[in-house]
Amino acid sequence: MELLINSIEETQKIAETIARFSKPQTVILLKGDLGVGKTTFSQYFGAGLGVSSIINSPTFNIIKSYEGRMPFHHMDCYRLEGAEDDLGFDDYFYGDGVTLVEWPQMITDFLPDDYLTLEIERIDETRRLFKLSAKGTRSISLKEQIEHETVTYRYE
Numbered sequence: 001m002e003l004l005i006n007s008i009e010e011t012q013k014i015a016e017t018i019a020r021f022s023k024p025q026t027v028i029l030l031k032g033d034l035g036v037g038k039t040t041f042s043q044y045f046g047a048g049l050g051v052s053s054i055i056n057s058p059t060f061n062i063i064k065s066y067e068g069r070m071p072f073h074h075m076d077c078y079r080l081e082g083a084e085d086d087l088g089f090d091d092y093f094y095g096d097g098v099t100l101v102e103w104p105q106m107i108t109d110f111l112p113d114d115y116l117t118l119e120i121e122r123i124d125e126t127r128r129l130f131k132l133s134a135k136g137t138r139s140i141s142l143k144e145q146i147e148h149e150t151v152t153y154r155y156e
Contacts, residue, residue: 001147003130004123011037012044014130014146018118019048021145022098024070025138027112029104032120037128038102041120045100046072057102062087071097077106114138 005011018028028045030038039057046055050068057076066072073092080103092099093112104111114136121129134143 001132001143003132005128005130007126008040011041011128012047015041015044016048017149018116018142018146019045019098021142021149022049023138023142024096024098025094025114026098026142027093027115027139028098028100029111029115029117030100030102030120031104031117033122036120036122038120041118042074042100042102046074049098063092065092065097071095073097073099074102075099076102078103080106112136116142 003014005014022028030041032038039055042057043055046066046068049066049070049072051066051072052068053066055064055066055074062077062080063073063075066074073095075092089107089110090112101107101111104115104117115134116139117131117133117135119131119133121131123129132143132146134140
């Protein structure tokens with residue numbers, strides 16, 4: 001599924017929609033070039049989960065956890081390229097919260113079998129193309145719910 005996002009307000013709306021349908025053990029892989037808006041999406045996603053504290057990129061911490069209607073774990077794996085150590089990822093992926101992973105390609109050996117992938121591509125200064133794909137029963141169901149809610153954003 002591809003969604004054409006024309007503004008920051010539309011980014012907020014889709015992030016909040018995905019958050020609304022997310023359940024414990026939802027894992028979202030967030031891909032895209034530096035500066036494409038991954039952290040902005042993460043901030044709106046966290047707000048959609050009811051997180052009231054400031055969400056910023058956990059680049060130096062790697063993982064930050066926040067409290068909302070359920071725990072929200074935000075990972076930035078950019079600095080983990082070639083990592084061979086498991087940092088306890090399963091505790092986050094299979095716990096009682098939602099996990100959003102920026103730069104998931106750095107930890108492919110540790111990813112769960114069920115996840116939603118959101119790839120963000122820059123079209124121009126304000127527009128983005130969001131590409132959603134899913135692997136696993138839980139994430140396929142989540143993607144179907146998102147598709148049903150986002151018909152107006154479809155990119156053909």
